[in-house]
Amino acid sequence: MSIFNGLQINASGLALERLKMDTTATNIANVNTTRTPAGGPYRRKSVQFAENLRQVESAGDDLMQAGQRRSSGVRVTGIAQDQTEKLNYAPNDPDADQNGYVHLPNVNLADEMVDLIQSQRTYEANVASSQVNKQILSKALEISAN
Template sequence: MQSEFNIMNISSTGLSAQRFRIELISTNIANSETTRTENGGPYRRKVPVFQELVRNIQGKRENSGVIVKSIYEDPSEFRVVYDPTHPDADENGYVRLPNVNIVREMVDMINAQRAYEANATAINTTKAMITSALQIGR
């Protein structure tokens, strides 16, 4: 049963990681038109960096899931559009907009949702296996 509970722990870290990824994608979409941040420039797209969580269990290194190691700011160029009426336009009438591509964010969100669903399925399948094993032992 120990390995079944480890599977559930690993899948639960995956659920948490994908939930965090979806929240970050939502933040990117919400700020896709933000031209002025507290740093002074346009909003910069953020991406989570995941890392394998390894624990030392009884002298053996075992995978215990995934953690969010950091949040990476995408260094790609900002979008530039001509809009001389915009309050943040430069002297030539150009506005620097965030480097957020809505299509890319939606694809990433679908990917995160599928990964979330896969982890939820793994938990439910493991739970069903544990229930079946307990019923056999009766």
């Protein structure tokens, strides 16, 4: 086990939360976009992620046997696009279909703001955790120098 595993885990969490904030900001920016280059309205995006596991390669670790998996942060598995339909009847709108319905983006501004605040708080918690990690490593170096 490396002494830098804690920092690597924090770094993966920081990168994930930054990507989530960027994705949320894109959703907010497109809350009124009814026409995209791909055609149709903007579709809400969300970041999919999972625990990042890695194989333990040597049996030298007293806590784990060789071949077992150990956590090493998080990883992004993809960005999902919500396909929920949101329609508004407006026959005079230039974006209306043949039945007079406008296909609207499926972005809820209140939900996006909650997601943004949650990502911000999680990012701040990761920063605090990495600072504590650095302090621990610094104290360990002080102890080993004596």
